[in-house]
Amino acid sequence: MKDRLQNIKDEALKAIEAADMPEKLNDVRVRFLGKKGELTAVLKGMKDVAPEDRPKVGQLVNETRAAIESVLEESKAKMERAIREERMKQEVIDVTLPSKKNMVGHRHPNTIALEEVERIFVGMGYEVVEGPEVEYDLYNFEKLNIPDGHPAKDEQDTFYVNKEIVLRTQTSPVQARVMEQGKLPIRMIAPGRVFRSDEVDATHSPSFHQIEGLVIDKNISFADLKGTLEVFAKELFGPETKTKFRPHHFPFTEPSAEVDVTCFKCGGKGCRFCKGSGWIEILGCGMVHPHVLEMCGIDPNEYTGFAFGVGLERIALLKYEIDDMRLLYENDVRFLKQF
Amino acid sequence: MNTSLSWIKAYVPDLDVTAQEYTDAMTLSGTKVEGYEVLDADLDKIVIGQIDKIEKHPDADKLIVCQVNIGNETIQIVTGAKNVNEGDKIPVVLDGGRVAGGHEPGSRVAGGIKIKKGKLRGVPSNGMMCSIEELGSNRDMYPEAPEEGIYIFPEDAEVGASAIEALGLNDVVFEYEVTSNRVDCFSVVGIAREAAATFGKEFHPPVVTETGNDEDVNDYIKVTVKDNDLCPRYCARVVKNIKIGPSPKWMQRRLASVGIRPINNLVDITNYVMEEYGQPMHAYDLDTIADHEIVVRTAAKGEKFTTLDGQEREMDESVLMICDGKKSIGIAGIMGGENSMITDDVKTMLFEAACFDGTNIRKSSKKIGLRTDASGKFEKGLDPNNAQAAIDRACQLVEELGAGEVVGGMVDVYGKKKEPVRVPFDQDEINRLLGTDISKEDMLGYFKKIDLEYDEETNEVIAPTFRHDLFRMADLAEEVARFYGYDNIPTTLPKGEATTGKLSFKLRVEEVARDIAEFCGFSQGMTYSFESPKVFDKLMIPADSPLRQTVEIMNPLGEDYSIMRTTSLNGMLTSLATNYNRRNKNVRLYELGNVYIPKALPLTELPEERMQFTLGMYGDGDFFSMKGVVEEFFEKVGMSKKEIYDPNAGKPYLHPGRQANIIYEGEVVGYLGELHPDVADTYGIGTKAYIAVIDMPEIVKRASFDRKYTGIAKFPAVTRDISMVMPKEILVGQIEEVIEKKGGAYLESYALFDIYEGAQIKDGYKSVAYSIVFRAKDKTLEDAEVTEAMDRILKALEGMGIELRK
Incomplete structure (x- = not known):
């Protein structure tokens, strides 16, 4: 009996060795371990074995089965690994072949710049609000301390719809509208389209965008304005950026300032980009004029505030080194794809 | 405004700076130097x-x-x-x-x-x-x-x-940007005062001495001002025995340095004083002045007048004129008349130094279409007290230069004298506004440098009349700030109540629109808000369409920019055409921009501004690609109900058989379609183009970013396929409507998987096949339950004349 089992085992191992593909291994399994297999046949023949020997024989059969199975599994695993290896060898690809891209659209550079500005100010607790683009003269001028006959009204080359209604020349009227609502304190920015009657050329457009900023609270100071815009400039143009505040005049702020930042191309050394000065002008700002506060129903003895206005196109042109403003309104996809 | 460095040094003798130092320091103290030219840079x-x-x-x-x-x-x-x-x-x-x-x-x-x-x-x-x-x-x-x-x-x-x-070429000429509030700095003296204050040097303005002979000017001329508002002050002096000749070199050089051509002593003196004091003056030949009388009055309507450049110009009754006893001899503040101009054989001359209402001068100058150096100064609103200083200075120069004999006295018509403004001083308030801690002494020191006096008794700062921009504490704060140095003001961040930074809901929805458009391959474009009224014809929009009711601009840049758009299509189509012309392939663009819908015309209140989400494309993709973008967007903004597409959109600019209104909750929220080939031709788009326009206010109204998790199905679904033959006119949308209506509680989803016309299907019919999925949340569905639902659907379909294929 023992010999027979040994025989079966030898033969099985020989057959396993001879098998050169998984199917043949399966044949071996069926032939020796299957329901009608040789080893099963031995088990079936147990009835002829003396009852006292049966456990021993049973154990022997099981050992043989385990031995065959173990070799069989090992062989199978080896074979499968070899096949997989072979397949992977076949599957080598040229990874430098062109990619399959989804067609993804691109955001307008103005919007990218705007979203950066929004992100900075929203992070500092500012609300982003909007106002009408076709606006009352009252809000665009009068409430901003620019009465009829004020030279600033002429300087701005306003498009008029009628005597009372204009295309807003600045986003500043949103200041007046928000202040009038009387909800204090105020921290807001107001981006949007503005219009001035400039002929189209590389640096002018009759329609462009501004971002207005306004903070009204108790004890807001010029130092707060400086600090805020310094943070803004560093966030937008990089941590090395320095700011310079120059006195200026706007009818709706007092004191007023224009702000330059160190040229981000040369870092302030002076280059062609900044016309050698090392500085680039980016915005106008100031402390909200007390008369403007009064006209909007806020007591200037209790509240103070600052306001600033940034030209969005100016930021976009500077940041992305776009040399012609007309590109922003042509919508050539070869331009837009670069952003 | 330009000045040479040497001219400034004439009043600030101790000034010793390089051109760059001057530029930087002046700019930081508020007199912005735009640039400078070193005259001998190349010599x-x-x-x-x-x-x-x-x-x-x-x-x-x-x-x-x-x-x-x-x-x-x-x-x-x-x-x-x-x-x-x-x-x-x-x-x-x-x-x-x-x-x-x-x-x-x-x-x-x-x-x-x-x-x-x-x-x-x-x-x-x-x-x-x-x-x-x-x-x-x-x-x-x-x-x-x-x-x-x-x-x-x-x-x-x-x-x-x-x-x-x-030759006086060892000089530097600075160009300044003077802001409109600082009229005093449109003069060399004004700039010099700022320079002296900026560099802490002594300021020595010209010393004007008394001039004139024993005669009385009133014997030569009488002045009447009819409108004191338009002419607050009129000063006149007379010079006789005039000797015309060249002015001295020093005067010629100074004029030349700021770009004024020397002519002769009289003209040069007027120009010189205009630059030095910022006060324009005019000289009349006294012998041409009838009745030796000057009358300042407004013109008659339609009055014609020939200015000294030989041009005849037409006035209206708002234009202020200088007249003599009989006729007009000059347009006030703008230009003198040919009839009274100084010629080489002038014997006696009338000097005029007046103050006119700036707004009136600006408006008149615009109306007449004549802007001069003088009107440019007057329109800023001059200090009437400066007029006398200027005319006396001019007479002093006349005597110094030997240009004539100045007659004693001055005719001065000065209505309400302009008095200095007194501004209450509060050092703490100024420090609080600036966020600084500047001492009172320092503040008063800054004021003194620029001729602001301090009245200790009343604790007021007295602003001289040439500073017409100082009225209240904030104005004084700016004076303090600019001499303390903006740079020296500390930097802090606002304290106080915390506020929440956020975007408005509308802006958040727009952000999603941008994201979806870009995921779907559309790039963002921007186009102008104004356009030509011709776009309506280009878009084949009927004459009576409300879209033609537009907000019109009174003073447009041209007809092409004369109306505010009521449809966003023209901008999109123009952009597509630009790309098509430039042979860009597979172009997909979107824009988020307003249209402007007047509530009533003529406009009495602001028009409604409606944000439009406009998509346009040509190249790969078709109507259904566009429809997909719309649906992705709706889904992303939480509009989960089914939108309905109504082919009867009635858009004349779209293909009549390929357009649809997008209806959501029974309201039109937008439309889409293929561009009408005629319109495509008009715009020069030589291929099929697709458009979708979504009216954002309708979306913002319905959008929501609230989401509720509904669980993932645990029980198996049952799928039934149906295949139908139906008349072509029946829209699959109608079938879907039936499936939704009759599908019952277990209906989960349905999908069209085949649509076919042609062989084996009779003419005018199409074959359509749907896969319908049922599922219950809480159990495995019984066959009978599904069959029951299917029977309801099939029965309803049969009722529509749809034939089921087995």
């Missing part, structure tokens, strides 16, 4: 020489050989100049020096031209004599220079001295 080694001897060139007829004394030596120069004689004093550029350009006017060379000694036709030449053009200027500025040839100095010029200095 080097140029001295005054005297020609001792002239001989003919041995080998050239057109050349002469000169021996030129340059002070310490005599050098030989060969020249082709024809205007030089022995004894002439001339500018000589020495070997190794530089000149600014060639002989021809305007022939300046950047960096200048280097001059080296050499030989001209074999004769050594050790330098070059210069024309005024070679020195970088021109005859307009140096009228004494010959038209062609070498500049010749007056006899008293010092041989060997710098020719650059003698």
Whole structure:
């Protein structure tokens, strides 16, 4: 009996060795371990074995089965690994072949710049609000301390719809509208389209965008304005950026300032980009004029505030080194794809 | 506004700064220097020489050989100049020096031209004599220079001295951007005052002495002002026995340095005082003034008047005129008349220094279409108290220059005298506004530097009348800030109540629109809000369409920009056409921009501004790609109900069989379709283009970013397929409507998987197949339950004349 089992085992191992593909291994399994297999046949023949020997024989059969199975599994695993290896060898690809891209659209550079500005100010607790683009003269001028006959009204080359209604020349009227609502304190920015009657050329457009900023609270100071815009400039143009505040005049702020930042191309050394000065002008700002506060129903003895206005196109042109403003309104996809 | 450095130094003698230092410091104290020109930047080694001897060139007829004394030596120069004689004093550029350009006017060379000694036709030449053009200027500025040839100095010029200095070219001219609130800085004196304050130097304004003979000006002229609002002050003085001649060189040089051409002593004095004091003046020939009377009044409507440039101009009744007893002799503050202008044989002259209402001058100047140096100054609103100072200064110069005999006294019509403004001073308030801690002494020190007095008794700061921008604490704060230095103000961040930073809901929805468009391959475009009224014809929009009711701009840049758009299509189509023209393939664009819908015309209130989400594309993709974008967007903004597409959209600019209104909750929220081929032709888009326009206010109204998790199905789904044959006119949308209505509670989803027309299907019919999925949340569905639902669907479909294929 023992010999027979040994025989079966030898033969099985020989057959396993001879098998050169998984199917043949399966044949071996069926032939020796299957329901009608040789080893099963031995088990079936147990009835002829003396009852006292049966456990021993049973154990022997099981050992043989385990031995065959173990070799069989090992062989199978080896074979499968070899096949997989072979397949992977076949599957080598040229990874430098062109990619399959989804067609993804691109955001307008103005919007990218705007979203950066929004992100900075929203992070500092500012609300982003909007106002009408076709606006009352009252809000665009009068409430901003620019009465009829004020030279600033002429300087701005306003498009008029009628005597009372204009295309807003600045986003500043949103200041007046928000202040009038009387909800204090105020921290807001107001981006949007503005219009001035400039002929189209590389640096002018009759329609462009501004971002207005306004903070009204108790004890807001010029130092707060400086600090805020310094943070803004560093966030937008990089941590090395320095700011310079120059006195200026706007009818709706007092004191007023224009702000330059160190040229981000040369870092302030002076280059062609900044016309050698090392500085680039980016915005106008100031402390909200007390008369403007009064006209909007806020007591200037209790509240103070600052306001600033940034030209969005100016930021976009500077940041992305776009040399012609007309590109922003042509919508050539070869331009837009670069952003 | 321009000034030369030397002119500023005339009033701030201790000023010792480089051009760059001046530029930086002045800009930081509020007088912005836009740029400067160093007049002698390209000039080097140029001295005054005297020609001792002239001989003919041995080998050239057109050349002469000169021996030129340059002070310490005599050098030989060969020249082709024809205007030089022995004894002439001339500018000589020495070997190794530089000149600014060639002989021809305007022939300046950047960096200048280097001059080296050499030989001209074999004769050594050790330098070059210069024309005024070679020195970088021109005859307009140096009228004494010959038209062609070498500049010749007056006899008293010092041989060997710098020719650059003698010509006043060792100077720097600054250009300033003066803001509208600082009218006083449109004058050399005003800028000099700022310069003195900025650099902490003494300010020495011109000292005006008393002028005039024993006569009384009132015997010469009478002045009546009819409108004191338009002419708050009118000062007049008379000069007789006039001797017209050139003004002295120092005056010519100063005028030339700021770009004013010297003419003669009288004109130069008026121009000089205008620059120095910022007060325009006018001179009339007194003998042309009828009745020796000046009347200041508004013009008659339609009045014609010839200005001294010979042009006839038409006035209206708002234009202020200067008249004599009989006729108009000048347009106030803008330009004098031909009939009273100064000529070379003038004997007696009337000087006018007046103050006119700035707004009126600006409006008149615009109306007449004539803007002059004078009107440019007047329209800023001048200080009436400056008029007298200016006219007295002019008379002083007349006497100094010997240009005539000044008659004693001044006629002064001055209605309500302008008094200095007193501003309460509060050092703490100023420090609080600036966020600083500046002492009272320092503040008062800054004020003093710019002639603001402090009244200790009343604790008020007194602003002189030339500062018409100082009224309240904030104004004083700015004065303090600019001299304390904006740079020195600390930087802090606002304290106080915390606020929440956020975007408005509308802006958040727009952000999603941008994201979705870009995920779907659309790039963002931007187009103008105004366009041509012709776009309606281009879009084949009927004459009676409400879209043609537009907000019109009164003063557009041209017809092409004259109306505010009521549809966003034109911008999109123009952009697509631009891309098509440039052969860009597969173009997908979107825009988020307003249309402007008037509530009533003519406009009495603001138009409604409706944000439009406009998508346009050509190339890969079709109607259904566009429809997909719309649906992705709706899903992302939480509009989860089913939108309905109504093919009867009635858009004339879209393909009649390929357009649909997008209906959500029974309301039209947008439309989409294929561009009408005629419109495509009009715009020059030579391929099929697809458009979708979504009316964002309708979306914002319905959008929501709230989401509720509904669980993932645990029980199996049952899928049933149906195949139908139906008349072509039936829309699949109608079938879906039936499936939704009759599908019952277990209906989960459905999907069209086949649509077919052609062989095996009879004419006018199509075959459509749907896969319908049922599922229950809480159990495995029984076959019977599904069959029951299917039967309801099939029955309803059959009722529509749809034939089921088994």
